[in-house]
Amino acid sequence: MTVAPHFDFKNGILHAENVPLPTLAEKFGTPLYVYSRQALRDAWEAYRVAAQGRDVLVCFGMKANSNLAVLNEFKNLGSGFDIVSGGELARVLAVGGDPGKVVFSGVGKQAWEMQAALKAGVKCFNVESEAELEQLNLVAERMGVIAPVSLRVNPDVDAQTHPYISTGLKENKFGIAIEEAPRIYQQAAQFKNLNIVGVDCHIGSQITEVAPYLDALDKLMLLIETLAGLGIQLKHLDLGGGIGIRYTDETLLTPTTLLDHVFKRLEARKLDYLQIVLEPGRSLVGNAGILLTKVEYLKHAEAKNFAIVDAAMNDLIRPTLYDAWHSVEQVCPAGHAEVRDYDIVGPICESGDWLARERQFALTQGELLAIMSAGAYAFTMSSQYNTRPRAAEIMVDADRYQVVRPRESLESLFASETTMP
Numbered sequence: 001m002t003v004a005p006h007f008d009f010k011n012g013i014l015h016a017e018n019v020p021l022p023t024l025a026e027k028f029g030t031p032l033y034v035y036s037r038q039a040l041r042d043a044w045e046a047y048r049v050a051a052q053g054r055d056v057l058v059c060f061g062m063k064a065n066s067n068l069a070v071l072n073e074f075k076n077l078g079s080g081f082d083i084v085s086g087g088e089l090a091r092v093l094a095v096g097g098d099p100g101k102v103v104f105s106g107v108g109k110q111a112w113e114m115q116a117a118l119k120a121g122v123k124c125f126n127v128e129s130e131a132e133l134e135q136l137n138l139v140a141e142r143m144g145v146i147a148p149v150s151l152r153v154n155p156d157v158d159a160q161t162h163p164y165i166s167t168g169l170k171e172n173k174f175g176i177a178i179e180e181a182p183r184i185y186q187q188a189a190q191f192k193n194l195n196i197v198g199v200d201c202h203i204g205s206q207i208t209e210v211a212p213y214l215d216a217l218d219k220l221m222l223l224i225e226t227l228a229g230l231g232i233q234l235k236h237l238d239l240g241g242g243i244g245i246r247y248t249d250e251t252l253l254t255p256t257t258l259l260d261h262v263f264k265r266l267e268a269r270k271l272d273y274l275q276i277v278l279e280p281g282r283s284l285v286g287n288a289g290i291l292l293t294k295v296e297y298l299k300h301a302e303a304k305n306f307a308i309v310d311a312a313m314n315d316l317i318r319p320t321l322y323d324a325w326h327s328v329e330q331v332c333p334a335g336h337a338e339v340r341d342y343d344i345v346g347p348i349c350e351s352g353d354w355l356a357r358e359r360q361f362a363l364t365q366g367e368l369l370a371i372m373s374a375g376a377y378a379f380t381m382s383s384q385y386n387t388r389p390r391a392a393e394i395m396v397d398a399d400r401y402q403v404v405r406p407r408e409s410l411e412s413l414f415a416s417e418t419t420m421p
């Protein structure tokens with residue numbers, strides 16, 4: 001059993017659904033991102049079941065994976081989208097996503113991005129500062145429209161996750177301190193071209209406990225009651241994303257557990273008239289993808305053993321950026337080689353270019369490895385560092401597969417560059 005249900009061994013060979021991974025490596029080369037369509041559907045189903053009979057809007061936090069094939073799948077399943085840029089909005093529109101189900105997050109929205117989102121007719125702007133409120137009002141006024149707004153508040157709860165992916169603490173750049181929120185809501189109410197519709201928070205990522213969400217919820221409910229007392233009525237409460245996935249042996253928080261707890265508390269306070277918005281990213285896509293790579297060289301040095309593979313930090317930066325742990329599987333683990341402790345590293349000229357450390361394997365040169373749980377914050381964070389073309393992306397559906405983004409060509413990497421006369 002691997003960490004991802006739709007990537008499993010059949011006859012000793014790792015498959016994506018019914019497709020043997022060596023077939024894909026042979027056909028499309030490596031490094032290669034491979035996604036499972038069924039895994040996307042299953043992840044969505046967990047949210048659909050949890051939301052059943054309740055007023056819940058799930059907006060896929062698309063910065064986790066914004067390939068059009070992934071967006072299209074979620075759009076067809078009824079998903080909204082949580083966007084963080086004008087570029088992401090363009091992707092949503094490109095697949096025919098409903099702007100009425102789009103929430104626009106982010107601390108640094110530029111005027112052109114606000115304009116594009118107002119023109120498209122997004123559900124809501126999740127505003128993160130007073131300065132942004134002013135700018136949004138101005139942009140809306142110039143266009144002669146009203147901008148729907150929610151304030152992203154910072155509930156100052158500790159999601160007990162990695163500091164780089166924890167966002168709900170006071171010292172963080174995100175959101176408005178919850179004590180300041182009533183004053184800023186009142187200010188927002190004065191702006192002629194803003195319409196206050198909600199409140200939101202996003203306390204962090206890879207969260208595996210319900211407690212931080214409920215701490216945040218309690219603080220938000222108190223705020224909503226305070227605002228009601230000031231004559232400001234909200235329509236929705238957005239709890240952000242952050243539900244974790246299994247990278248190794250984590251016990252998971254399920255959408256059902258989260259929403260059961262949330263609605264129980266809302267009902268107890270008679271706040272269940274509010275629509276609940278969620279912005280899951282990682283939990284919808286993380287285990288729907290792997291990064292397939294080939295072992296180029298084995299290097300048995302005195303202090304360490306290295307498996308040098310053809311994927312690198314430009315393809316998957318999470319290990320070096322967050323010290324993230326990705327499970328690694330041998331695609332055809334038949335090897336008669338000696339078992340050793342390996343660091344799995346890429347060819348990039350940086351010591352930080354590693355994908356996994358100190359893993360026991362019996363490796364042979366030329367064999368294939370699968371870096372698991374690479375559906376989220378993987379391809380979307382990739383770059384062309386060292387003039388390496390970005391990997392191709394393949395979507396598997398049962399025994400069919402399709403290139404949903406071809407490997408970049410070398411020429412395309414510098415085709416638009418010019419030299420000075």
Ligand SMILES: *Cc1c(COP(=O)(O)O)cnc(C)c1O
Nearest residue numbers: 061105205241242279280281282
């Ligand atoms: C990144 C992000 C998300 C998605 O977070 P996950 O941990 O991937 O679920 C949701 N909302 C906001 C505002 C974000 O920045």
